[in-house]
Amino acid sequence: MEWVNETLVREFIFLGFSSLARLQWLLFTVFLLVYLFTLGTNAIIISTIFLDRALHTPMYFFLAVLSCFETCYTFVIVPKMLVDLLVQKKAISFLGCAIQMFSFLFLGCSHSFLLAAMGYDRYVAICDPLRYTVVMGHGVCVGLVAAACACGFSVSLVTTSLVFHLPFHSSNQLHHFFCDISPVLKLASHHSRLSQLVIFMLGVFVLVIPLLLILGSYVLIISAILKIPSSVGRYKTFSTCASHLIVVTVHYGCASFIYLRPKSNYSSSQDALISVSYTILTPLFNPMIYSLRNKEFKSALRKAMVQTSYPVN
Helix, strand or coil, X not given: CHHHHHCCCCEEEECCCHHHHHHHHHHHHHHHHHHHHHHHHHHHHHHHHHHCHHHCCHHHHHHHHHHHHHHHHHHHHHHHHHHHCCCCCCEEEHHHHHHHHHHHHHHHHHHXXXXXXXXXXXXXXXXXXXXXXXXCCHHHHHHHHHHHHHHHHHHHHHHHHXXXXXXXXXXXXXXXXXXXXXXXXXXXXXXXXXXXXXXXXXXXXXXXXXXXXXXXXXXXXXXHHHCCCCHHHHHHHHHHHHHHHHHHHHHHHHXXXXXXXXXXXXXHHHHHHHHHHHHHHHHHHHHHHHHHCCHHHHHHHHHHHHHHHCCCC
């Protein structure tokens, strides 16, 4: 009878911003503006890459997919968060929480493996430039994206299934603003070993393996760059990797802080703050880092704006 009572949770209540009750209208305004700007920025990037044939290359293909992932990633979390900032009861159903966690993990895991694919693209471009168009053909690029999505789907499905098959206590108050793994696990019973296993699986398969692949790519890239006799040539070559390195650093920095810490260091307030950065700010900055640092993309964007303002009859 006790086990039955533990499984009667039908909804969860978010407490992520409960300590900032007086600032919720301000938070709503700021987050809404950032969210709309993120959607607009990603839409511009995707449409520019799609419309300009000069950008139909592997690097920009991956950038377009990255922008799609960022757009969907924010859509899973931010609209619900904005609504919760305006209502008194910040609730989500049990099934809705499971769907949100699965979608969030799927997009986040796929994002990690996509960064590994982008690292491989930079490796081929620098270490084997003469065969770049052959090695990174359209079929290979699509296959790498499909593999990233397959890995993300598998990890998110297993993780979400394990978490939501646990028995839950009568308490349903989540100290977070969306259904992340640690806050949900904290409400479940009989999960000490399983929670460590779930977070370990997420860390190994989604963070460590792609990161090792990226590091391996950059070891070979740096080795090739050091062989370039001109310092100007070395700088120009390495600058093509700078945007990818910045995005990788931000992504793995935030994710490692959340998922690779000892359980004793868990802090709801710290996690909520870091989560705001990688659910709202990072999806805004990542595509902008790639586009604003790239002269070719900026040229294509200016050309698209001119054609839009002065259409050719």
